[in-house]
Amino acid sequence: MDTTISERPLEPLAPSIEHQAVTPAALAECIAGRTYARLTAYFDGWPERSLMGPHSRAVLYTLARMLRPEAVAEVGTLHAGTSEVLARALWENGTGELHTADPFGADRCPQIIATWPPELHAVTQFQPVNSMAFWVDLARRRVPLGLVLVDGNHDYEFALYDLQMAARLLRPGGVVVMDNSDQTGPFEAARAFLAMNPAWRELGNAIATHDATDPFNDKRASLPNTAFVLLQSPSLLSIGALPWSTGTMPTASAWARGLELDLPPQRIAGQLHYRVFVRAFADHNRWVGEVATKGAIRIKMEGGKRSIIHQFPWPLGFEVPTRFPEAVCNVEIDLAWQADADSPPLMLSSPPFAF
Template sequence: MLAGRNIARQHPTMNILKMFRSRDRDATPQPLSKAIEIRPLKEIATPTGKPSDIVNLVSTPGYSDALAYFAEYPPRSILSDHSRAVIYTLIRTMRPDVVAEVGTMYAGTAEVMARALWENGTGIVHTTDPLGGDRCPQIIENWPQELQRLTRFYALNSMDFFHHLDRQRVTLDLVLVDGNHDFEFALFDLQMSARLLRPGGIVIMDNAEQTGPFKASQHFLANNREWCELGSAVASHARSAPFDSARASIRWTSFVVLQAPNHIPVGEDLRSWGQVRTKSAYFDGIRLELPAQRTSGWLHYQALLRAFQDDGAIPEYKAVGKLRLEVDRSGTVVHPFDGPLRFAEGAQYTYEIDLAWEPDTGCPSLALLTAPTPL
């Protein structure tokens, strides 16, 4: 006998769409800006604690104050009240410099983020929605000027959005991924968030009840074992209940919350930071900044310098080698190449550094404080 149940649940998006459609049917239609509820700025709550302890912070008075404020507000946000309160609490306790959101929709959650940053007194939120080019700016322009100054909206798909941030060398502290929920798209958004994230940063995957974001989180954690989930949705996932609609890192939300390690790990898998634009025509070696650790082994590297010339040619120089490392403290490693990579001046240039760690028996991965840089 097979046991089953039917769950009839209206997605919150439908309420939002109905709200806007009903306004469209009014006899005297009002501009979108006239129909938006925006509360004045005020201090909402003073949550305390560490963001890594967010599972327990939901039982604190500061969180309760945030939850009371964000109950059914902003009405445009399609997240739950608790989800908004969790995002607010993470930002207030984390004090990030740069927050990003994939999936602006009606800018309700972006407003939550901006309010938290305003209370912190620092930070910027970058938010994108490829279908929101007309809709989102109309909403954001109704916010208090203080919140508008903290918000950067883009009408880009997530690939173009992350590419833009990458080219601008933006380092992210916290990311909410709430875009295309198909597995392949969710995994791309998660991987790009991780690539641009600072050590110790946090990625929130929304809609854990859907297969795509949840499977992307499972896949990512399995292949990035230094990362951890703040909660146990992935670890406690049972084969006997694969479609548990309540699975989430934090109860009453639909989130899988992932935190990066406090360092950049380099293991036996190939590690690349991609092409980086540079004004220099020279690449003479690599520099590594190491935190305190104890490990030893061989660090293999591949370094490339490319020139993009006016005639369309793209010549490339490459250095491949390895260096012996025996690390028992923090410090800087400077390794010059046997032969420097050098072009004539007058072109545009990129460099690329790829690493792989061959540890001695019983030794852990190599930890970096920052991405490797050229000499």
């Protein structure tokens, strides 16, 4: 396979873009600035293997500079052109790793990445797997994502799955970029996701201004000259009537005695329903243990932050047989908020913790 590329030396491209919270105003200010204009010129026609336009590449570079993420995830490596844009931004940041996956790129992508400057492929992890395996691996390793590019299978069901998994792993204030907003699958997945997660917001107004009489508008996008929908996670964890789950979290033992909740200042009243699972797996999953409990906590706050230590009526768990010293244990916490009349969703400063 031909992997010849027009190499460019590493150089800081956007030193004036500071580490900052991504807000609509801050992003608009960056895009209106001279640095962004230089980025679009730099990325005009390069990397040659990237199928995105110069503005899309410049937006991704700008977001990576603003967020300074510990980790970036990309679904859909293809020819690794956009991957290189992201890797260069992380190099300029001086920190962060790029995780990228393409189930059809096992022979193609590593050869291309190997042609990059060593500093770039040192911060890039490529996986020749589908997005389900990719997300499972990132979740298992608890990779702290700050920026995600979803550019894989554009069918609605696939796009929605990728978006939901990205949201589960994204840090507060992080950004998910859905590419190909001109196509039905990614755009409708973004619309459905926002409807289910009202605490999230679009950095733009493509969804808010969607016209049902023009369902195939190929100009809709969060930002001009792109085909992006930009979605941002809330700075706090929002719990509403729709049940929310931590997913499985590794633990040292198969025991939990209660929940710890960290609540920021807010005015709320209602019942917080919970369900907690404790599980253990051993002997190649031929031995499995599981117990669960559920309950509710009455919460009323009139401002001021608060920590809640809630003990279960009895310890939840079991002893793993000593013949399985390598057993894998985990806990999963489900929450749902039943708000009193006129009360908003419950906000948590961080995910709940089982002790």
